[in-house]
Amino acid sequence: MAHAITKISNQAHNLLTMFLACWLITTSGSINAYEVGSRLLATGGVSQIEGSAGSGIVPWAVLPGYGQKDEWGGEVFATHVNTDDYDLSMIGVSVAINNRVELSLATQILGIDSIAQPLGLPDNELKQTVAGVKVKLFGDLIYTTLPQVSLGIQYKKNTDFDVPALTGAKDDHGVDFYVAATKLWLSGINGYPILLNTTVRSTKANQLGLLGFGGDLDDSRSLLFEGSVGVLLRRDLLLGFDYRQKPDNLSFAKEDDWMDLFLAWFPNKHLSITGAWTELGDIAGQKNQSGFYISLEGSF
Amino acid sequence: MKFKTINSITHCILLSLVSISIHADTLYKELGESEGINKLVTKAVETSHTDQRIAFLFEDTDDEELIVQISDQICFLSDGPCEYDGQEMDEVHSGMEITEAEFDIFVAIVIDAMEYADISHSARNKLLALLAPMREDIINQ
Numbered sequence: 001m002a003h004a005i006t007k008i009s010n011q012a013h014n015l016l017t018m019f020l021a022c023w024l025i026t027t028s029g030s031i032n033a034y035e036v037g038s039r040l041l042a043t044g045g046v047s048q049i050e051g052s053a054g055s056g057i058v059p060w061a062v063l064p065g066y067g068q069k070d071e072w073g074g075e076v077f078a079t080h081v082n083t084d085d086y087d088l089s090m091i092g093v094s095v096a097i098n099n100r101v102e103l104s105l106a107t108q109i110l111g112i113d114s115i116a117q118p119l120g121l122p123d124n125e126l127k128q129t130v131a132g133v134k135v136k137l138f139g140d141l142i143y144t145t146l147p148q149v150s151l152g153i154q155y156k157k158n159t160d161f162d163v164p165a166l167t168g169a170k171d172d173h174g175v176d177f178y179v180a181a182t183k184l185w186l187s188g189i190n191g192y193p194i195l196l197n198t199t200v201r202s203t204k205a206n207q208l209g210l211l212g213f214g215g216d217l218d219d220s221r222s223l224l225f226e227g228s229v230g231v232l233l234r235r236d237l238l239l240g241f242d243y244r245q246k247p248d249n250l251s252f253a254k255e256d257d258w259m260d261l262f263l264a265w266f267p268n269k270h271l272s273i274t275g276a277w278t279e280l281g282d283i284a285g286q287k288n289q290s291g292f293y294i295s296l297e298g299s300f
Numbered sequence: 301m302k303f304k305t306i307n308s309i310t311h312c313i314l315l316s317l318v319s320i321s322i323h324a325d326t327l328y329k330e331l332g333e334s335e336g337i338n339k340l341v342t343k344a345v346e347t348s349h350t351d352q353r354i355a356f357l358f359e360d361t362d363d364e365e366l367i368v369q370i371s372d373q374i375c376f377l378s379d380g381p382c383e384y385d386g387q388e389m390d391e392v393h394s395g396m397e398i399t400e401a402e403f404d405i406f407v408a409i410v411i412d413a414m415e416y417a418d419i420s421h422s423a424r425n426k427l428l429a430l431l432a433p434m435r436e437d438i439i440n441q
Contacts, residue, residue: 038353038401040408068401099400143435187429189317191422231313234421235411241310261306279306 036269036299037066037073039099042238043141043184046264046274047077047297050130050154050208051092051106054180056262056276056293058226058242060197061150061182062141063096063134064104065299066269072097076298083280083291085114094132102134102152110210112163115284121166126210127159139181147183147196154178156209167284168250169212170219176203184232192231195240199226206249207283215249222247238264246281256281260293272297327430328380330423334371337380341370343413344406351409354402377430389437398439407431 044065048054053064056079065073074095081088092106109127116124134152141148154176158164161172178201188194201224204213214220224247230240244258262276276293283289331337345367348358358366375382386392407428414424 038404038408040404040411068399068404070399071401143432185429186425186432188425189314191420191424191426192317193425229310231317232425235424239313241306259306261309 037071038068039066040142041066041235041269042232042264042266042272044073044075044096044299046272046295047075047079047092047094047104047106049079049081049088049090049108050132050156050176051077051090051094051104052132052134052152052154053094053096053102053104054197054199055228055230055240055242055264056260056274056278056295057244057258058197058199058228059132059134059152059154059178059180060199060228061136061139061148061180063099063102063136063150064094065096067096067099069099071099074300076300077296079293079295081278081291081293083278083283083289085286085289086283087111092130100136102132104130104132104134106130106132108208108210110207112284114286122162123160126163128209129157129159130209131155141182141184142186147181149179149181152176152178152180156205156213158209158212161212164206164210164212167206167211167252168216169206170214170216171204172212174204174209174213176201176205176209178202178226188231192233195228195230195232195238197228200224201226203247204249206247207255211250211284215251217251218247218249222249236266238262238266240264253285254282256283262293270299272299326380327378327423327426328375331374331378331419331427332417333380334375336417336419337371337374337378338367340410340413340417340419341367341374343416344410345370347409347413348406351405354405354409357396357398357402374427374431378427389434390441393438393441396441398441400439403435403439 045053045060045062048059049057052059053062054060064075067073076093079090088110090108094104096102107129111125113124132154134150136150139146139148158172178199180199182197184195186193202221224245226244228242230238240262242260246255246257248255258280260276260278264274266272274295278293280289349355369386372382373384376384
C-alpha cells in the first residue's frame, strides 16, 4: 500500500514537472513581457535545489525573478538530477516581494532503488519539504560597490523518517541558516560580466536533509562554505561553477562536498533553462556519483 | 568529468576572454564612434516614448537636446573627443522621483538600443559599467 502511494506520488511529481515544462514553453513566448518585473534579465539567478534563488546547488543573495522595489514576482520550477545510482527530483514555488523578501516552498524526492533492495530498506525513495525565507540585508547585485548580502533560513522536514533513522540520523527536521553575498561586475573581464557569490551555511542536514539531520558521528551544527563563480557570455547566457561543502554526520556512509559546472539560459523574462554536470561524490555508500542536472523555471 | 578538467576549462575560458582585450580598440571606437552612439541614443529615446511604463518621464523632453546631451556624456565616458557640459545628474532628474524599477526599465531599453546599433556584448557591458554609478544620482530625486 505504501509502495503504491509512493508510486502515485512519484507519478504526480513527474506529471507536475511535465505540465510545468509544457506551460512554460507554450506561454513564455506569448505573455507580454511587461507583466514581469523590471529587473534586468538573469539577475534573479535560477532556483537552487532547495528552492531558493541562486545557482544549481548554492543559494545566492539575489531574490528570485525580476521584481524591483515596490514590485513582486513569483516563480515555479522543477529540477531533475540523474547520477549513476540515484535520481533526484525537485519541484517548487517562490515569491519575491519588493526586491527584499523571498518565500519559497519545495519538495525533493530522491529515488534510492539502488540501495533500497540490497539493504532491505522500508522505502525506495526519500522525500522532504523545504520552506525557505530570505531577506536582503543591504547592497545591490549590480549598482553598489559592496555586494548584495542576504540572510536566509530553510526549514526542512522529512516526509518519512524510517530510512534516515536506519542511517544513524537523529532528527527528521532541521533548520539551515545562511548568509550569502553576491556581486556582478559589469565590466568583468573585458566586458564579460563576472558574478561571484559566497555563502556561509549553518546546518545539521545530511545530504541536504534527505538522510535526516544530525548523526551518530556528529550531532552538532556544521559551518560550511558554498561558492559560485560565473560569467555572462551573452545577456541571456550564464556559465558558472558551484562548490558546496557538506557535513559528515553519519558513520554508515561518508558525505562528500558537491560541485557542478552549469549553463543557464534565459530566453526571456518568463523562462530559464539550466543544464549542469554535477559531481556529488559518495552518497549513502554509493561511490563517485556524478551526472546531469536539468532545471526549468517560470517567472510571472 | 573531474575537478581538474573543470578547472582547466574554466582557466581556458577566462584566458580567452582576457586575450581578446589585448587587441581591443577604445570603447569609443567599439561603440561605433559618434555615428554608433547617436544611433543607440536616438533609438533609446524613441523606444522610451513608446514604453507605457516610462513614457510619462519623457513627455516634456526636448528629444533633440536630450539626444545631444546623452551622446556627449557617452562620448566623454568612452574616451571620445567630447566634453559633457550639461547639468549634474541629480539636477537633471530633480523632482522626477524616478524609481528603481523605472531606472531598470530604461537600462533594458538602452541595452536593446545597443543591440540595435550592432554594439558587441563586451562593449555594451563596458559602457553600462561606466553608466551604472550614475544611478544613485538619478533615482529618488
